[in-house]
Amino acid sequence: MRVAIFSILFLISTVFQPAMAASKAEIDAKVNGALKQLYTEIPSSKELVANSHGVLVMPEVIKAGFGIGGEYGEGALLINNRTDGYYSTASASIGLQMGAQIKSQVILFMTADALNAFKSSGGWEAGVDGSVALATLGAGGALDSNTLQQPIIGFIFSNKGLMYNLTFEGSKFTKLDR
Template sequence: MTMSQFFKPVLAIAVMMMAVTGAAEAAKPAKIDRRVDEALADFREDIGGGEAVLTRAKGVLVFPLIRKGGIGIGGEYGQGALRIGGDTVAYYSTAAASIGLQFGGQSRRQIIVFLDQGALDKFRSSQGWEIGVDASVAVVTVGAGGAIDTTQLNQPIVAFVFDNKGLMYNLSLEGSKISEIHRD
């Protein structure tokens, strides 16, 4: 098999995945805001201690729908909003790629909470922010009784990843690239 024969199917899969994930077209701000409202309401209602965490936040970056899929080569994409004081101040996208044993797809919600003003300011002034490179983000898990493990809340930036069944475990956000969506 030549390199050209190998890369044509890989490119076709990548293009198909981008179309499936919606990366080709930005959602309208009103749609993103509606989905962010729903994700935050579910977080407050379903995750013990969720309201207290949001109250402490200097800023909250919410991706209400991140789709991930792959066949050997995978990718994920989602759009969301940064909220400060309950108001949307900017829109962002998140994207990541992976290579390895994988087949299928999934979706999830992701909330990144900035508990430190300096960390939020650094994020907002960046021209593209990569988790694990530009900042370390602690992924918070659920402790006893289905409540947030508050021992992990001593970091400047924490993340919560959940689906319709609750918080998800053993996830790494390393390598996720977050970029502001500029609207004309």
């Protein structure tokens, strides 16, 4: 069933890609805005980003569902504060769900091996090809020390909407031709 849902999402994103696709300039502007918002909401993230080998920013991931759900977003991989490539994320789900939301996702590749594994994949799936440690804040807004030791750290923030889902599991990231 999961394969069927991914097939449907792939077909929809392939057929409607030209209509949905943002330009490089639009993606870059949204990526910069998302990083500024991340630094405002979680100030300690700025140092982590500076120390990472790569930063994948998905500024607007839209999720909607009524029994069967899906999500899609576009963003960029930054290496040394420069865009290295543009990516999309997509996932599908089945279960008790209804509503829609928009969220921002930032994934930090803290090791060269983690970044290289992501870049060399034909389609990288969170939880399968690499485990993403969701950043959690402890007392006083400090990041959890266990999270800081992980090779891949993720942030989900600015959640807007009536559906609430804070996970990377099942999200597939694919390089865009731009």
